[in-house]
Amino acid sequence: MRHFPPRRIVCLTEETVETLYLLGEQDRIVGVSGYAVRPSQVRREKPRVSAFVSADIPKVLALEPDLVLAFSDLQAGIVADLVRAGVDVHVFNQRDVAGILAMIRTLGALVGVAERAEELAKGFERRLAEIAATPRPSPRPRVYFEEWDEPLISGIGWVSELIEIAGGVDVFPELRHRQAAKDRIVSAEAVRAAAPDVILASWCGKKVVPARIRARDGWSGIPAVQDDRIVEIKSPIILQPGPAALTDGLDAIVAALWG
Numbered sequence: 001m002r003h004f005p006p007r008r009i010v011c012l013t014e015e016t017v018e019t020l021y022l023l024g025e026q027d028r029i030v031g032v033s034g035y036a037v038r039p040s041q042v043r044r045e046k047p048r049v050s051a052f053v054s055a056d057i058p059k060v061l062a063l064e065p066d067l068v069l070a071f072s073d074l075q076a077g078i079v080a081d082l083v084r085a086g087v088d089v090h091v092f093n094q095r096d097v098a099g100i101l102a103m104i105r106t107l108g109a110l111v112g113v114a115e116r117a118e119e120l121a122k123g124f125e126r127r128l129a130e131i132a133a134t135p136r137p138s139p140r141p142r143v144y145f146e147e148w149d150e151p152l153i154s155g156i157g158w159v160s161e162l163i164e165i166a167g168g169v170d171v172f173p174e175l176r177h178r179q180a181a182k183d184r185i186v187s188a189e190a191v192r193a194a195a196p197d198v199i200l201a202s203w204c205g206k207k208v209v210p211a212r213i214r215a216r217d218g219w220s221g222i223p224a225v226q227d228d229r230i231v232e233i234k235s236p237i238i239l240q241p242g243p244a245a246l247t248d249g250l251d252a253i254v255a256a257l258w259g
Helices: 014-022 057-062 073-084 097-110 114-132 157-165 188-194 210-214 243-258
Strands: 009-011 029-033 048-050 067-071 089-092 142-146 198-201 230-232
Touching (some): 014 029, 014 067, 014 097, 048 057, 057 073, 073 089, 097 114, 097 157, 097 243, 114 157, 114 243, 142 157, 142 188, 157 243, 198 210, 198 243, 210 230
Parallel strands (some): 009 067, 029 048, 067 089, 142 198
């Protein structure tokens, strides 16, 4: 980087944007992902330079960033273009709650506010522990989380953990360590056999249609369908591995299970 801490940062995903705002370092942000909506003022304060797997490279370069923050192999193509152009890039790859907390601490160190980031992370840790320790009635509800509907995809790491913290039981816990979505495809028959009490759905930016879930072949006998416990959780608060998932996302899961 030309400067430390970096003065001009471009964030290609939402979670680093929200974290920098929570750390009070939002003035360093000069460009964001088009999906960044938290906090709400980001949409009017920061220029949008990317989608998720694509970015306007000339627009990013014109912002003269000291640092670009990216996420996962899904942005490897963007990252390669930026690195070839001589830009410093840090790629996060958090897939679970521990990874989210580590991302917060790492980002704080990158912008020179490690102590503030430690306080923020510890606050989240306390909140998670308090929710996990909340007494709940037995039996714990069995939960199927649907990240996508065609094909059915489940088991995203941090969501699986948050379901357990909220007092539920993920019906496909073995999928949480599989990073690629293609490795977390489940069959309609497997969901039917798992007999979830609650279905949580967040179709990656597409509006969830509960009627389509209820109409699936053989699903009328699933307890969640019989009891009309199909709940949409909006993508911005659950599908980004950052502060949103640990706050509003977790609260939405708790409300769906126990509200």
